[in-house]
Amino acid sequence: MKKELTRRKPFMSHAGGLFFVLPSIITVIIFVYGMIAWTFNVSLTNKNSVSVKKLEYVGIKNYTDLIHDERFTHSLSNLVKFTVVFMLGTLITGFIMALLLERGIKGEGFFRSFYLYPMAISFIAMGTVFNWLLNSARGKEAGGLNLALQKIGLGFLQNDWYVSEKGAMYSMAIPAVWQMSGYVLALFLAGFRGIPDDMREAARVDGATEIQIYRHVLFPQLTPTLLTVLIILGHVSMKIFDLIIGINGKSYVTQVVAVYMWESTFDQHNYAKGTAIAVVLLIMVAVVVVPYLRYTNKQEAYR
Amino acid sequence: MSHDLVDLITTKHDTRNKKRKLNGNEKFWLIFRYVSLGFIWFLVVMPIYVMVINSLKGVKNVYLTNAFKLPEKLDFSAWSVAWSGTNRNSPGGNFFPHGLSDSMTRTLLFVIQSAIISAIIGSINGYVFAKWKFKGSNFVFTMFLFGMFIPYQAVMIPLVRVATNIGINKSIYVLVFAHIIYGIPICTLIFRNYYEGIPNELIEAGRVDKASMIRIYRSIILPLSAPAFVVVIIWQFTSAWNDFLFAIFLTGGSPKLSVATTALNFITGSSNQVYYGVNMTASLIVSLPTLIVYIFLGRYFLRGLLSGSLKG
Numbered sequence: 001m002k003k004e005l006t007r008r009k010p011f012m013s014h015a016g017g018l019f020f021v022l023p024s025i026i027t028v029i030i031f032v033y034g035m036i037a038w039t040f041n042v043s044l045t046n047k048n049s050v051s052v053k054k055l056e057y058v059g060i061k062n063y064t065d066l067i068h069d070e071r072f073t074h075s076l077s078n079l080v081k082f083t084v085v086f087m088l089g090t091l092i093t094g095f096i097m098a099l100l101l102e103r104g105i106k107g108e109g110f111f112r113s114f115y116l117y118p119m120a121i122s123f124i125a126m127g128t129v130f131n132w133l134l135n136s137a138r139g140k141e142a143g144g145l146n147l148a149l150q151k152i153g154l155g156f157l158q159n160d161w162y163v164s165e166k167g168a169m170y171s172m173a174i175p176a177v178w179q180m181s182g183y184v185l186a187l188f189l190a191g192f193r194g195i196p197d198d199m200r201e202a203a204r205v206d207g208a209t210e211i212q213i214y215r216h217v218l219f220p221q222l223t224p225t226l227l228t229v230l231i232i233l234g235h236v237s238m239k240i241f242d243l244i245i246g247i248n249g250k251s252y253v254t255q256v257v258a259v260y261m262w263e264s265t266f267d268q269h270n271y272a273k274g275t276a277i278a279v280v281l282l283i284m285v286a287v288v289v290v291p292y293l294r295y296t297n298k299q300e301a302y303r
Numbered sequence: 304m305s306h307d308l309v310d311l312i313t314t315k316h317d318t319r320n321k322k323r324k325l326n327g328n329e330k331f332w333l334i335f336r337y338v339s340l341g342f343i344w345f346l347v348v349m350p351i352y353v354m355v356i357n358s359l360k361g362v363k364n365v366y367l368t369n370a371f372k373l374p375e376k377l378d379f380s381a382w383s384v385a386w387s388g389t390n391r392n393s394p395g396g397n398f399f400p401h402g403l404s405d406s407m408t409r410t411l412l413f414v415i416q417s418a419i420i421s422a423i424i425g426s427i428n429g430y431v432f433a434k435w436k437f438k439g440s441n442f443v444f445t446m447f448l449f450g451m452f453i454p455y456q457a458v459m460i461p462l463v464r465v466a467t468n469i470g471i472n473k474s475i476y477v478l479v480f481a482h483i484i485y486g487i488p489i490c491t492l493i494f495r496n497y498y499e500g501i502p503n504e505l506i507e508a509g510r511v512d513k514a515s516m517i518r519i520y521r522s523i524i525l526p527l528s529a530p531a532f533v534v535v536i537i538w539q540f541t542s543a544w545n546d547f548l549f550a551i552f553l554t555g556g557s558p559k560l561s562v563a564t565t566a567l568n569f570i571t572g573s574s575n576q577v578y579y580g581v582n583m584t585a586s587l588i589v590s591l592p593t594l595i596v597y598i599f600l601g602r603y604f605l606r607g608l609l610s611g612s613l614k615g
Contacts, residue, residue, distance in 0.1 A: 016516050017435030021428050024487050025443060031484045032450040035458035042460060097343060100336050109313070111340050113601060114347055119608060120597035122545035124564040125586040128571045129350045132579055135367050143367025178350070186605060187612060190308040228612050239454045242547040242564070249572055261456050262551075275460055282457040289452040296613045297445050 036282065043275035050269045062276035072277065074252075075260040081169040082176075082256060083237040089177035090233055094184020101185070102192035112189075116182040123179065127246015130175040134161035134247070168253040176243055180236065184229050191225030192218065231292045235285050257281050307500075308609045309602060351587075358382060358584035365580035385570075385584040401558065403588055406566035410544060411592065413475045413562070417482040418539035421490045422532050424483065429494020429531075430520055434506055444495070448613070451488035459552050466553055475560055477553045482543040490535050493610045497531035498524065530603070537600055538607030541593045563589045 043063070046056045066072045097115055101108055118126070133144035138158045142150060146158045161171040195218060203217045241258040248254040250263055257277060265274030325333065357365050361378030388402030431437075432444050462481070466472040471480065501524065509519040547564040554560035561569065567589045571582050597604050 015437065017431040017440070018437045020516075021431045021443070024424060024428050024447075024491070027484055028447055028450055028487060031458065031462070032453065033446075035461040036453070038461040039457050039459075093343075096339075100340050100343075105333075105336060105340070107340075111344060112312075114344055116601070116605065117351075117594065117597055118347065120541060120593045120604060121590045122547065122564055122593070124545075124547050124568055125590045126350060128567065128582055128586040129354055131571070132367065132582065133350070133353065133370065137367070144370050147368065148371065178347070182347075183608060186308075186312060186609060189312045190609070193311045193314075232612055235452055239456075245547065245568065246571075258454065258456055265460060266552075271460055274456075278454070278456040278459065281454045285452060285454050286449075289449070292613075293445055293448055293452075297441065 039275045039282075040279055042271055043279050045272055048270045048272045058272075062272045063280070065273070066276055066280065069273075071252075071255070072257075072260060075255045075257050078169045078254065079238065079240075079256045082173055082240065083234070085170050085173035086176045086180075086237050086240075087230070087233045089173055090180045090184055091229060093177055093181040094229070095188055097181060097185040098188035098192060102189060112185075115185055118179045119182050121179075122246075123175075123242035124246040126175055126179060127243055131247045134171055134174070136160040136163040162248050162251075162254055165253055168248075172244060172247065172254055175247065176237075176240065179243075180233065183232070187225055187229050187232075188222065191222045195221045227292075227295075231288055234288045238281065238284050238288075257284075307606075309606045312605070313602065351590075354583045354587040354590075357580055358385075358587050360580055362578055362580050365578070365583070367579070381578075381580040381584040382588075384578075385581050385588055401566070401570070403563070403566055403570075403585055406561045406563055407588065409475055409560070410562040413479050414482075414540050414543045417479045417486070417543050418536045420479075421483050421486040421539045422535040424487060425490025425494045425535050426525075426528060426532065427520075428487070428491040429496075429498050430524055432491060432495040433498035433501075434503070434524075435516060444491070447488045447491055449488075450485065451492070451611070455485065455548055459548075463552055472553060472555075473560075475554075475562075478543070478546075478549060478562065481549045481553060482539065482546070485549075486539050486542075489538065489607075489611065492613070493535050493538065493607060494528075494531050496610060497528070497534075501527060533600065534603045534606045534610075537596055537603050538610075541596060541604065541607075544593050 044057050044059060046052060046058050046061075101112065105111075135142075135144045135146065136159070137143060138146050142158065145161070149157045159167060159171065162168045164171075199217055199221075200213055203213045208216070239258060240256055241262070244254055244256055244259050245262075250259055250267075255263075258281060261274050261277040261281065264270045264277060353370055356373055357370060358381050359377050359379065360374040361380045362384055364374075364378070365381075384402070386402050386404050388400050388404075428447075432440055463472070466477050471477045505523050506519055509523055514522070544563060547568065550562045550565045551568075554562070554565065558569070567585055570585050571577075
């Protein structure tokens with residue numbers, strides 16, 4: 001991963017190039033930025049039901065209402081719980097997978113292909129399966145995951161899963177971890193293999209033990225990968241929607257911000273509230289993503 | 304292309320000292336690694352195993368308590384129910400009126416259209432952003448990338464408004480448009496990264512011969528683009544197929560426009576008597592197209608996946 005410090009010369013400035021991307025630029029300006037502005041605009045009005053005919057600007061009232069809206073704060077705290085467990089779980093699982101594979105092992109391709117297939121399946125389809133497997137029945141009636149836990153002697157781990165008030169969001173993280181770990185594996189595997197072999201060799205010659213090599217030579221090299229992983233997982237987590245719907249629909253216990261936005265817009269036709277929630281969600285994602293974009297942009301400049 | 308992450312991941316890693324006999328410690332670690340890998344493999348495969356075996360137990364013999372058991376005899380009736388639904392004359396009656404066949408066909412058609420058009424647009428954009436940089440093109444490109452990460456809820460309400468006003472929300476083309484438009488960033492990114500790897504000398508050579516920008520694209524760039532086209536088409540295919548957010552907002556609950564994911568959600572979310580055999584079969588049917596693509600073209604899928612992380 002040598003950084004080329006010689007900046008590759010672009011071919012002059014070409015109006016011709018601009019001409020060909022102009023349609024896309026206009027499309028993005030309208031459909032991304034324009035519509036975000038539009039959304040923001042709606043969130044400042046009193047459009048809280050279909051019957052509102054006369055639009056009035058109410059300032060940030062919709063936002064201050066959200067703070068006092070128990071259902072919104074509930075969905076936000078649900079999202080936080082989910083994010084913590086999901087990010088930690090996926091990070092650890094994916095990293096362990098990468099550690100097991102990174103030095104090459106017979107049958108690696110087989111394991112890798114299987115570990116990555118969940119990424120090709122929709123949250124909705126997987127949600128259907130987990131909806132079933134994470135059934136709360138225990139003891140004799142137990143089935144699915146609870147039954148499996150009994151069978152392997154881990155019966156004490158049996159759980160109410162997404163039905164329970166307290167543990168619902170944590171159990172929602174299980175399918176999410178299942179689905180996204182492969183992604184983390186792929187990123188870390190690329191990270192590991194981007195490290196030149198000489199570095200390991202040199203450390204080995206210097207008498208470092210394997211554990212020391214990992215700790216002091218390899219792990220520090222993975223910091224940029226870790227950053228990428230955290231950003232990707234973070235923004236996926238904040239936007240989580242299909243998975244929740246697929247497993248538990250719009251149920252209150254597992255409601256997150258994106259689901260509450262859907263409910264406000266779709267069922268209650270409260271567009272003012274819906275757009276305000278959407279703007280909050282956008283800001284949350286932007287706080288994570290914008291610095292990352294700037295960081296990659298700076299790195300790009302040297303390519 | 305020199306920093307291609309997928310190549311990095313999939314190249315056979317040299318296991319050093321292959322010939323040497325392993326000592327006890329190394330043997331232990333090797334066994335430990337295999338056991339762990341096997342255990343994870345088991346967990347990863349479990350849901351798909353559950354889908355498959357329970358889809359072969361028929362419509363009514365599926366209970367949670369025997370979810371992991373193999374079927375006693377093969378019964379494909381859940382497949383025909385999930386695919387074509389039931390009517391009043393079927394045994395058991397009208398418990399499952401809509402099958403997936405219509406939605407599946409509809410999804411397949413719209414997804415292929417949007418994937419191909421997305422790839423063409425992405426290719427042109429990527430060519431310009433990689434080889435014909437104009438003033439401010441890096442800034443514009445970053446503006447594009449932001450569009451890739453936004454929660455689409457932030458554009459959804461205006462989008463639904465516009466679609467309704469134009470009247471396009473009454474046809475499946477509303478989803479074709481949505482996926483093309485919001486696919487511009489990622490498709491541009493994948494092509495740009497790919498074209499960055501094509502040596503500038505090739506283009507210089509074209510310019511020396513006084514070839515125009517379009518001419519260079521047609522006779523030098525395009526013939527080299529096949530791998531990137533495969534990556535983008537697969538990526539757009541998979542993400543549009545698996546998309547639920549656009550589908551549910553833009554086509555609403557209209558059964559005439561249901562796509563794979565919304566149809567599945569409708570089936571499994573219905574509060575009627577639940578037939579898990581049918582549910583599992585339906586999830587499997589909906590997952591099959593993307594799974595097949597993954598099985599045969601996994602490498603390209605992985606490439607698309609990793610592009611989303613903006614690196615290489």
